[in-house]
Amino acid sequence: MKKLLYLGALSALLLTACDEEKELVTTESAPVEVSEEEKLKSEAIELDFADVNEGKVKAGTKVVSKGTVSRFVTEEKYDFEFFLTVGNEEVSEAYAIENYPLANTNYGAEITVYGTYEGMNEIGVPSISAIIVD
Numbered sequence: 001m002k003k004l005l006y007l008g009a010l011s012a013l014l015l016t017a018c019d020e021e022k023e024l025v026t027t028e029s030a031p032v033e034v035s036e037e038e039k040l041k042s043e044a045i046e047l048d049f050a051d052v053n054e055g056k057v058k059a060g061t062k063v064v065s066k067g068t069v070s071r072f073v074t075e076e077k078y079d080f081e082f083f084l085t086v087g088n089e090e091v092s093e094a095y096a097i098e099n100y101p102l103a104n105t106n107y108g109a110e111i112t113v114y115g116t117y118e119g120m121n122e123i124g125v126p127s128i129s130a131i132i133v134d
Helices: 004-026 038-043 049-053
Strands: 062-072 082-087 092-098 110-120 126-133
Touching: 004 038, 038 062, 038 126, 062 092, 092 110
Parallel strands: 092 126
Antiparallel strands: 062 082, 062 110, 082 092, 110 126
């Protein structure tokens, strides 16, 4: 009879221990997954026209630039879709934006472009390959 009592107490103790382990496992938080968009937005650097002209920005660098859609490019011989003008009335720069459909862009719209800097394009304008446009 004592053996049965000890066996019952031991079983209860083991079951309690198993439940506690389950609680520990379920209360641990899983690593938070970051989307590719969030990752790009956090890693992108503000593209500076002076740095581009001095050759300080390497092709493939993740960049962000905010400006105004200022000119659509319809000539098929060019690999970009529109110009993004950055700055004000006194000083402004333009970047050629690639890989973004014109149907999603309005002339004069204020947008933010996240993508990669591709270097100077065929007409000597700094080029951004768009990945996200807000």
